[in-house]
Amino acid sequence: xxxxxxxxxxRMKREGMDAIVATAPENxxxxxxxxxxxxxxxxxxxxxxxxxxxxRGEQAVVASTGTLDLLADQEVPIKDVRRYGFFAIESDxxxxxxxxxxxxxxxxxxxxxxxxxNALVSAIRDRxxxxxxxxxxxxxxxxxxxxxxxxxxxRATIKxxxxxxxxxxxxxxxxxxxxxxxxxxxxxxSIDAALAVAKEGATERELAYAFHAKTIAExxxxxxxxxxxxxxxxxxxxxxxxxxxxxxxxIRFDVGGRHGHYRAxxxxxAVLGEASDKVKAYHRAIRAGLMHAYDLIKxxxxxxxxxxxxxxxxxxxxxxxxxxxxxxHGIGLDGYDAPNITPGSGEVFERGMxxxxxxxxxxxxxxxxxVEDMLHVTADGIESLMSTSSELRIL
Amino acid sequence: xxxxxxxxxxRMKREGMDAIVATAPENxxxxxxxxxxxxxxxxxxxxxxxxxxxxRGEQAVVASTGTLDLLADQEVPIKDVRRYGFFAIESDxxxxxxxxxxxxxxxxxxxxxxxxxNALVSAIRDRxxxxxxxxxxxxxxxxxxxxxxxxxxxRATIKxxxxxxxxxxxxxxxxxxxxxxxxxxxxxxSIDAALAVAKEGATERELAYAFHAKTIAExxxxxxxxxxxxxxxxxxxxxxxxxxxxxxxxIRFDVGGRHGHYRAxxxxxAVLGEASDKVKAYHRAIRAGLMHAYDLIKxxxxxxxxxxxxxxxxxxxxxxxxxxxxxxHGIGLDGYDAPNITPGSGEVFERGMxxxxxxxxxxxxxxxxxVEDMLHVTADGIESLMSTSSELRIL
Numbered sequence: 088x089x090x091x092x093x094x095x096x097x098r099m100k101r102e103g104m105d106a107i108v109a110t111a112p113e114n115x116x117x118x119x120x121x122x123x124x125x126x127x128x129x130x131x132x133x134x135x136x137x138x139x140x141x142x143r144g145e146q147a148v149v150a151s152t153g154t155l156d157l158l159a160d161q162e163v164p165i166k167d168v169r170r171y172g173f174f175a176i177e178s179d180x181x182x183x184x185x186x187x188x189x190x191x192x193x194x195x196x197x198x199x200x201x202x203x204x205n206a207l208v209s210a211i212r213d214r215x216x217x218x219x220x221x222x223x224x225x226x227x228x229x230x231x232x233x234x235x236x237x238x239x240x241x242r243a244t245i246k247x248x249x250x251x252x253x254x255x256x257x258x259x260x261x262x263x264x265x266x267x268x269x270x271x272x273x274x275x276x277s278i279d280a281a282l283a284v285a286k287e288g289a290t291e292r293e294l295a296y297a298f299h300a301k302t303i304a305e306x307x308x309x310x311x312x313x314x315x316x317x318x319x320x321x322x323x324x325x326x327x328x329x330x331x332x333x334x335x336x337x338i339r340f341d342v343g344g345r346h347g348h349y350r351a352x353x354x355x356x357a358v359l360g361e362a363s364d365k366v367k368a369y370h371r372a373i374r375a376g377l378m379h380a381y382d383l384i385k386x387x388x389x390x391x392x393x394x395x396x397x398x399x400x401x402x403x404x405x406x407x408x409x410x411x412x413x414x415x416h417g418i419g420l421d422g423y424d425a426p427n428i429t430p431g432s433g434e435v436f437e438r439g440m441x442x443x444x445x446x447x448x449x450x451x452x453x454x455x456x457x458v459e460d461m462l463h464v465t466a467d468g469i470e471s472l473m474s475t476s477s478e479l480r481i482l
Numbered sequence: 483x484x485x486x487x488x489x490x491x492x493r494m495k496r497e498g499m500d501a502i503v504a505t506a507p508e509n510x511x512x513x514x515x516x517x518x519x520x521x522x523x524x525x526x527x528x529x530x531x532x533x534x535x536x537x538r539g540e541q542a543v544v545a546s547t548g549t550l551d552l553l554a555d556q557e558v559p560i561k562d563v564r565r566y567g568f569f570a571i572e573s574d575x576x577x578x579x580x581x582x583x584x585x586x587x588x589x590x591x592x593x594x595x596x597x598x599x600n601a602l603v604s605a606i607r608d609r610x611x612x613x614x615x616x617x618x619x620x621x622x623x624x625x626x627x628x629x630x631x632x633x634x635x636x637r638a639t640i641k642x643x644x645x646x647x648x649x650x651x652x653x654x655x656x657x658x659x660x661x662x663x664x665x666x667x668x669x670x671x672s673i674d675a676a677l678a679v680a681k682e683g684a685t686e687r688e689l690a691y692a693f694h695a696k697t698i699a700e701x702x703x704x705x706x707x708x709x710x711x712x713x714x715x716x717x718x719x720x721x722x723x724x725x726x727x728x729x730x731x732x733i734r735f736d737v738g739g740r741h742g743h744y745r746a747x748x749x750x751x752a753v754l755g756e757a758s759d760k761v762k763a764y765h766r767a768i769r770a771g772l773m774h775a776y777d778l779i780k781x782x783x784x785x786x787x788x789x790x791x792x793x794x795x796x797x798x799x800x801x802x803x804x805x806x807x808x809x810x811h812g813i814g815l816d817g818y819d820a821p822n823i824t825p826g827s828g829e830v831f832e833r834g835m836x837x838x839x840x841x842x843x844x845x846x847x848x849x850x851x852x853v854e855d856m857l858h859v860t861a862d863g864i865e866s867l868m869s870t871s872s873e874l875r876i877l
Contacts, residue, residue: 128705130525130621156717157717160717175805177803177843178846179845227525230642303690311519311523321551322555412569450574451586452578
């Protein structure tokens with residue numbers, strides 16, 4: 088189970104929601120385990136999960152007929168599936184069908200609801216929720232569909248609910264922590280694979296190729312990140328080019344794909360050959376900031392306090408002019424889950440949160456330096472989800 | 483230039499729009515060339531492009547301060563950049579900076595607009611458009627931001643504009659056709675790479691690994707698609723598993739990554755060893771449908787007519803019960819651009835459209851068979867963007 092049901096239910100209660108509808112891919116997968124490829128790779132395809140408050144009924148999935156094969160092929164425990172749209176799937180009547188194909192056939196036997204809104208409305212009505220308060224995740228539903236939903240449910244109160252899901256997702260379930268540890272591991276192995284080809288004359292593209300190929304070989308899905316060398320490492324979102332590595336170059340990774348649908352986001356710095364004194368000193372300073380966060384973070388601590396103390400540490404330890412907008416964020420199905428580790432955040436660390444802590448430093452004409460680890464907040468501190476050190480790697 | 487400016491301007495005029503705002507990543511890249519990684523890999527990060535109607539002013543880009551390095555590193559011809567948000571980028575004052583770093587510095591010297599909406603509003607006001615009709619692409623802007631925009635521009639009329647962009651994007655510029663040919667080629671080479679490892683005992687995952695690794699090696703970005711074997715090939719969106727290839731298996735590819743930001747979407751079928759008579763006959767039928775589309779499509783022809791004739795051809799040529807929801811769609815920055823080749827579409831093929839034509843057939847207990855080519859509509863017919871044949875490949 089990915090979903091933190093008690094936390095979501097508690098938040099829905101506080102916001103007076105009788106049911107909540109997931110529409111963005113992260114929230115659909117979160118509440119059901121259903122991974123509907125089309126909505127992950129494009130904006131527009133609609134899949135929803137209706138989750139009523141406790142005692143208000145069972146969950147329901149709304150899926151296009153063309154994605155029923157995925158639903159049948161995945162471990163989705165929700166029985167009520169409302170399909171919409173015509174999609175031709177034939178069946179060879181002369182053979183015995185396996186369980187998956189039988190599940191597809193049963194779902195095809197159900198009525199076509201026409202479109203995603205009709206399907207959702209039918210599920211809401213069948214639970215007697217058509218005069219209730221319905222939270223709708225506003226980030227995945229097409230605006231025209233949200234209008235249509237409001238017209239179809241004139242007695243319902245519809246509230247935006249993306250923030251409700253974001254709150255629930257901040258504290259991870261055990262299964263989510265396992266997946267995040269896996270995604271972190273794949274990212275680390277992919278960095279190792281990229282560094283294995285890092286030699287004089289190797290290009291940023293060659294490093295990126297080695298990185299992503301390893302991510303795929305480990306069963307992950309690449310997500311574009313930053314792999315840049317030399318002065319280009321100072322580009323915060325720089326993309327790989329044909330620039331060739333020369334001795335003394337900084338290599339900056341700010342990377343992480345998906346594994347089991349969960350994101351990684353980690354950073355490491357390597358230097359080809361001898362590192363300059365400035366690189367060594369500055370890297371030491373940003374790493375001191377990260378390591379200080381390891382000591383500070385525990386349940387009940389304010390994220391803003393951690394921000395201030397980490398920045399202060401980097402300043403004291405070697406970069407007096409250090410400035411940042413944040414020194415970290417939650418990580419999960421999205422690369423930026425709650426909480427934010429920012430000066431203005433009112434959030435507090437809670438047991439079960441999984442977070443990235445990072446202290447990047449970008450200086451044009453010099454380099455970009457960055458360390459970023461993934462951590463899991465435990466009862467009395469943190470456990471690292473990393474297997475490798477953030478020390479400067481000299482190649 | 484990616485944007486089809488005359489077509490966009492003509493449509494804006496017809497809809498009475500004095501300016502149009504791109505918010506979804508596809509439309510931001512389309513109107514400016516600006517590829518803001520964060521909005522491509524997540525939902526939430528905001529980057530916009532304001533494009534006034536002819537004579538109403540120059541274009542403007544709205545970018546978060548953290549993406550200015552990408553803007554400076556890319557070929558974006560728009561001079562008016564409005565940045566928002568604090569993001570620390572330092573500069574080594576002891577070195578001579580290259581042009582890219584100088585561009586970043588100049589943009590950093592401009593005022594921080596605070597947030598994306600303020601930045602957009604300032605660009606609209608400076609062009610005297612605050613009492614005008616502004617089309618806003620509703621698919622990329624956070625709903626709360628759209629509310630805020632309406633409040634900030636009380637005298638403006640705000641219209642949804644995603645469909646306006648979709649219309650403009652349907653007819654490709656020369657540069658777009660070049661990119662689509664490139665993405666199609668990468669997809670074909672990736673299929674070849676996957677088939678090179680297809681032997682008895684090879685798993686779907688191994689084929690998928692070879693496929694995506696080749697996409698990356700060719701400078702592309704993987705997008706998840708379908709690579710399934712044997713009875714699993716009947717799953718329309720099936721994902722690769724550890725299922726091992728056995729002789730007689732169908733291997734179905736419905737695939738295509740990105741190259742130069744443009745999508746590919748193609749399908750091919752191979753069989754390991756001898757194909758059954760049914761596979762051969764059905765493949766021949768669906769391919770006859772595709773090849774008939776080559777003869778039918780030219781400017782002025784209704785997409786619904788092509789749908790009907792292609793389905794009829796597949797029925798006549800060997801699958802009498804053939805049914806489909808569509809036999810193709812446009813392709814470009816999105817995997818499903820206009821037009822739709824559906825029975826209910828009122829669209830007409832136009833010179834410069836780039837389309838996928840496909841005739842998939844899914845039969846549970848048997849297999850999935852599919853051919854899909856990318857085509858470019860010319861003055862008097864089509865040119866194929868493919869280098870390989872859609873014939874059944876026997877391995």
